[in-house]
Amino acid sequence: MRRIYLDNAATTAVHPAVVEAMLPYLTDLYGNASSIHWLGQQSKKAVAKARRQVASLIGADENEIVFASGGTESDNLAVIGVAEAWAEKGRHIVTSSIEHPAVLKACKHLESLGWSVTAVPVSRGGVVDVEEVRMSLRDDTTVVSIMFVNNEIGTVQPIAEIAALVRERRAAGQNHLHLHTDAVQATGKIPVDVRALGVDLLSLSGHKLHAPKGAGALFVRKGVRLAARQFGGHQERGRRPGTESVPMIVALGAACEIAGERLAERAEHTRALRDRLEAGIRERIPNVAFNGDPDSRVAHIANVSFGDVPGEGLLISLDLKGVACATGAACSSGSVEPSHVLVALGIDRDQIHGSLRFSLAESNTVEDIDEALDALEQVISRLRTESGIDTAASAG
């Protein structure tokens, strides 16, 4: 059976050139980047190069990059680090209802310590309303954290407009207000330029852009005060102490460099495949709805609700046919929990249970899409027949 991987928003394959770049640092070049001898210096140089590569992809300065273990740590460091550093100025955070748990649960943690959190709602298409953000800002707001691209539906959020609001308030004297964006699903997929966006902090993760899991970074604009989340040595200028994971950092740097070079080609390729997939679904499967504003979304994610399909069987049946994708409802502790993102869009629970996310990468082919469509058509038709749903009638 051919395997078709359409779950690239969950994680991506490591690029062969990335493996090649990191390999020497897993074998001969094992020095500690803080050691002053010849072996340590090799690692130090490699970390410095990776810092330039990451900075270059997002238009930052190299000393504005803090390496971390991934998107989750980067998000936590940004939200909690800024909130704590500016606690004497206020304890209010603005975020959105469709953030990744790495941000939402960081906010929950702060709430348990006395902060108040406003999660702004989104439109039916899954886009944050800038006016809602404006109305939620208070004099004691220190952090606004809104994601750049949503991981489930692929919508692009109006970060530059939100940054303009933040600038307005700063111009009026609210210097403790900061804007963080989780750009984990944006980096390497669409142009990300921290200056053009006007953000103070930005999170990215290696394994979403063809580096291994366990590598990530936080952009911290020069001059932004941030409290550390862990304590130890002087690495990352004390913001994220701990001996640098040189192979992972090298891998992240290499992946960022490749992503920068191939950004346009990757987007064009995945857009063509995504459009083919969506057109095929529309033509061949009745009673479907596409989630996420089509005018404001990335090229590589499609999120589709298949009406009248018992959700549990859908993902498993596709998996049995070799097609890997993700569902809008995750099984946790034996019960099926609907995605908080699809709930925030106002999609009803039955629809959510029949929702799938397909996410593409450069390595996907037209054959992948056509075979996935065949599998989908068969699986959905069988599931609907088994549950006694007349597909022709539902086609309406």
Ligand SMILES: Cc1ncc(COP(=O)(O)O)c(C=O)c1O
């Ligand atoms: C939008 C977003 N933020 C944060 C994360 C967490 O990143 P990591 O898996 O590197 O911890 C993910 C991963 O799924 C994500 O999609």
